[in-house]
Amino acid sequence: MIRVFGMHNIQPLLNKVYPKATTANGVYIYDEYGKAYLDGSSGAVTCSLGHSHPRLIPYIKQQLDKLQFVYRSQFGSEEAEQLATRLFEHSPERIYAHSFFVNSGTEAIETAMKTAVQYWQEKGFPSKQQFITRWKSYHGITVGALSLSGHPLRRQRFESTLEKYPRLKADLENDTLEKLTEEFVQVIESIGANHIAAFVAEPIVGAAGTALTPQAGYYQEMKKVCEHYQILFITDEVMTGLGRTGTWFGIEHWNTTADIVAIGKSLGAGYAPIAATLMTDEILEPIKNGSGLIMSGHTYSGHPLSCATANRVLEIIEEEQLLDNVNTQGEYIKQQLNVLKENYPVIQHVRGKGLMLGVEFDPARKGFQQKLIERCFQNGLLVYPSVGGPEGKDENGILVSPPFIISRSEADELLAKLDQSLNEINQ
Ligand SMILES: Cc1ncc(COP(=O)(O)O)c(C=O)c1O
Known part of the structure; x- marks a missing residue:
């Protein structure tokens, strides 16, 4: 077989030559x-x-000399603890007290889904396993995260392998708040709140909506409905999180908070593959006091080099x-x-x-x-x-x-x- 340099790395368009x-x-x-x-x-x-970035690169090099990898079920690290503390300090109302580190936004969403299901199991509601999402949304590329996503072009080939979660279709910009709320309530009642674990939404819709921004008051209303029906509110802040929209978390524009949050992208800012699932005390406590084991994770979860890098990224955002x-x-x-x-x-x-x-x-x-x-x-x-x-x-x-x-x-x-x-x- 002839080996041709430049033809072995798979990129999206297989017949295109990408500049290096x-x-x-x-x-x-x-x-x-x-x-x-x-x-x-x-x-x-x-x-x-x-x-x-001149104030980040030397720091990463220094960390590389100190500690690169430990496995999460054998050791913790100062680097992961510092990052989780910093995220807690930046969270609205200092509410996201706990972070679970993963490697991509998709994994952060998958962990959010699993945490929501586990939370309800530990609280004695094992039938709460479904998710409500929106028609226009993107939450990631694995089967679980793609099942949540309302991105027809990314779904179509795999439709038969995806879970059929109920999705809200009302127009976030032009329909009234009453109509948006009514649709949400109708969907919940048609399935039964006892089957629903969480509502999942990107505060501002990115790849699936060209920065589609729900009207003022929208998330406050959705949160009220979630609370009324005992459904968790998961925000996908993979794109909006950590300053991208001008606040640390995108949901702050609506003066509200979520129960579980997925972040990624700006966390490592391109310098390290790192993402995280953040959660409140209310979410973690029943799991901690129940089985005591959170059922998710990856080999590279909480990678010290990635955590140290992300910690410095956030510090530079603050300092500058x-x-x-x-x-x-x-x-x-x-x-x-x-x-x-x-x-x-x-x-x-x-x-x-x-x-x-x-x-x-x-x-x-x-x-x-x-x-x-x-x-x-x-x-x-x-x-x-x-x-x-x-x-x-x-x-x-x-x-x-x-x-x-x-x-x-x-x-x-x-x-x-x-x-x-x-x-x-x-x-
Ligand atoms: C809102 C949102 N969620 C999840 C993801 C998936 O993140 P990743 O590509 O890091 O897996 C993306 C990626 O574009 C995203 O924009």
Whole structure:
């Protein structure tokens, strides 16, 4: 068999030759020919500190010399404990007292699902095993997390292997709060609250909704319904969490809290594969006082090097007051995206909070999104694909989500490249 260099690593499009990234610094990634790309999406909405952060790299090197790996059922570590404490301190009302560390957002969601089921078992309600999710949502790629997800394009091939969880279809932006609440109540009553473990939602819908942002008051109402029917509230903050929307947790924009939270992406900020499932005392106590064993985990859970890295990521966000920059640059970019909306009628919606901004295009312009992403790439700008449309099936959106460290002049460069790309393909 002939071995050809460059053909053994599987990437999404099997017939495409991807450029190789060789170095990266700040908001820029450089390919093998030295071409610079402004990282307008932080990869997959991940690299919140940008690349090669000078105050992070030496710390990671130091940690590597100290402790790399211990197995979670043999040892704890100072690194994991410090990170869990920091997350607790940043949680709204200091409510997320416990963290379970995993390696990806998908795993954090799977752990959240299992924790919810186990919680009800330990409380003597073993029939509470179902989940209610929303029509437009993405919670991860494994069978459990994909079962929760309302992302038709990612589900369709595997539909027969997925659990059929009930999903809410009402329009988060345009339907009244009464209608949204009524739908939720109807779904609960049709299944019976004694079968439902939890309601799962992304505070702001990312890949499956182009930063779809529920109206004011929405989560407070949903939480009231959850409490009334004794259903847990799980927020998927894998994309929104840890500053991306301008607050530490996305749910804070609605002045409420969840029982269990999945975080990922910005936790390791691209420097380490780490994610976590956070939970309140109320959730952990019955498990601790019952079987005393939480039934989830992975070989690399609580990896000291990853935990130390994430701990330093959060410390840098605090020390450099990056949430202020997320809010300032986020407002500016959103305002300028609205100017582009005036100039390009193909843009139907601009939405989102902080540096999680969505631009949704007219779904009648088939292929526009893909052409735009490719043209941006040629022009040295990275943006992230997202879906939209009434059923969440149209590939017609992008997320603009640069690193938290982006400066005003870099934001202007991002916007100029987007404008140029829109102009070139709109001809
Ligand atoms: C809201 C949300 N949940 C879960 C996931 C899955 O995370 P991961 O890709 O790290 O498994 C993603 C990934 O995009 C996400 O956006």
